[in-house]
Amino acid sequence: MLQRIYDWVDERLDITPLWRDIADHEVPEHVNPAHHFSAFVYCFGGLTFFIVVIQILSGMFLTMYYVPDIVNAWESVYYLQNEVAFGVIVRGMHHWGASLVIVMMFLHTLRVFFQGAYKKPRELNWVVGVLIFFVMLGLGFTGYLLPWDMKALFATKVGLQIAVTIPVIGEMAKTLLAGGEIIGAQTLARFFAIHVFFLPGALLALMGAHFIMIRKQGISGPL
Amino acid sequence: MHRGKGMKFVGDSRVPAQKKPNIPKDYSEYPGKTEAFWPNFLLKEWMVGAVFLIGYLLLTIAHPSPLERVADPTDATYTPLPDWYFLFLYQLLKYKYAAGDYTLIGTMIIPGIAFGSLLLAPWLDPGPERRPSKRPIAVGMMLLAVISTIFLTWESVVTHDWEKQAKQGEIVEANVDKDAEGYQIYSGQSCIGCHGDSLQGATGPSLLETEKSAEEIMGIAKNGIPPAMPANAFEGSDEELQKLAQFIVETAEANK
Numbered sequence: 001m002l003q004r005i006y007d008w009v010d011e012r013l014d015i016t017p018l019w020r021d022i023a024d025h026e027v028p029e030h031v032n033p034a035h036h037f038s039a040f041v042y043c044f045g046g047l048t049f050f051i052v053v054i055q056i057l058s059g060m061f062l063t064m065y066y067v068p069d070i071v072n073a074w075e076s077v078y079y080l081q082n083e084v085a086f087g088v089i090v091r092g093m094h095h096w097g098a099s100l101v102i103v104m105m106f107l108h109t110l111r112v113f114f115q116g117a118y119k120k121p122r123e124l125n126w127v128v129g130v131l132i133f134f135v136m137l138g139l140g141f142t143g144y145l146l147p148w149d150m151k152a153l154f155a156t157k158v159g160l161q162i163a164v165t166i167p168v169i170g171e172m173a174k175t176l177l178a179g180g181e182i183i184g185a186q187t188l189a190r191f192f193a194i195h196v197f198f199l200p201g202a203l204l205a206l207m208g209a210h211f212i213m214i215r216k217q218g219i220s221g222p223l
Numbered sequence: 224m225h226r227g228k229g230m231k232f233v234g235d236s237r238v239p240a241q242k243k244p245n246i247p248k249d250y251s252e253y254p255g256k257t258e259a260f261w262p263n264f265l266l267k268e269w270m271v272g273a274v275f276l277i278g279y280l281l282l283t284i285a286h287p288s289p290l291e292r293v294a295d296p297t298d299a300t301y302t303p304l305p306d307w308y309f310l311f312l313y314q315l316l317k318y319k320y321a322a323g324d325y326t327l328i329g330t331m332i333i334p335g336i337a338f339g340s341l342l343l344a345p346w347l348d349p350g351p352e353r354r355p356s357k358r359p360i361a362v363g364m365m366l367l368a369v370i371s372t373i374f375l376t377w378e379s380v381v382t383h384d385w386e387k388q389a390k391q392g393e394i395v396e397a398n399v400d401k402d403a404e405g406y407q408i409y410s411g412q413s414c415i416g417c418h419g420d421s422l423q424g425a426t427g428p429s430l431l432e433t434e435k436s437a438e439e440i441m442g443i444a445k446n447g448i449p450p451a452m453p454a455n456a457f458e459g460s461d462e463e464l465q466k467l468a469q470f471i472v473e474t475a476e477a478n479k
Binding site: 024050097 | 233236238242247248250253255256257258259260261264267268271272276279280283284286290291292293295298301303305306307308309312313316327330338341344345346349350351352353354355358365369391394
């Protein structure tokens, strides 16, 4: 039955090449931890992706309760944390996932760097990967403000003070991020929009490019 | 792409009617055996993912994510702290040649060089050699950057006052009867400005932990504690002062 549905779609849309690129390919021995335990270093990229998926899912559930305005933001997080069933788990996964994804991405970057896997012909994929790294740091910075507690507010103040010291673009960047002179209602709304729409959009586009390039080129060979 | 006269398509679409065989990428020149990604290798990846997920969930359950008290922009005594993965940048700005007149070095030049060269690594290290031992400069620079980042993070962690950090952000759930007559006097006088709307303290100390007697509190309200608390802060009648002091003592008692 499944096969017939597949064939019906495949006849019309020719999805087999797509399927082959996603799943029907071979994994060389030197990246397979079942053959060489040291190949576990190749897991870091996959685990980074795994946590990103968890971050997107848990973030979607968080927005069901979170209210991005300065009067209700903290109250909504407090309610989520203490009253909502499994709220503490969902928020906990998003909180710890944010740290774990940085750790995994850092390890993945080091693996690629020390193996020299960024060299020709994979330069572009390395650049996209570093851009993903920057987007992740941006997600961490903007997400930190959203609970609107003491550490959130003051860390953001310091962060924007640092941004202002950069000549020419510093002042503009601060105005763009803070939405005005003070770190207040407008800032929270902007950080929410950046954290939930702008940066995830950029992240998905970059990850798409990252994966397409991997499939196109295949994984780098053994050292 | 195959094209030309005589091609058969599905209906009037451009999808070819004749399927071409799928040939997976050829890894035959790599040493050892390859394994099919689907489903063999994916199953193993799932197992690694499941073990990882268990650890992740245990961490989540063992350490609920922190939430400090609601943001109060007027609290000038709060010492800010970014999330841990920004600590190295934060610590860098504490050094003499990366702060003050040299701020630009700490905020732009050093991070700019570090992250810029990370981005441009393929062109800074363009040789064909991949083994770390064959490209000592690139590997050395990266090791230096990693060690510096770890060192700066470590320095930031050991020099930070974590006890104060935990205390300054604590959510104080004070049991304060805001309908009491004493609270009306408390909020009507200037006390509330420094000691907070729940007696939890702000620029002034918390009154919730006071062990002073009503007489002592009356004396302080009249004479102050130099230099922080001014004298004659209380401007009501003696009867009100009595009630205020009684209210503070009772509230402190209730919050023990």
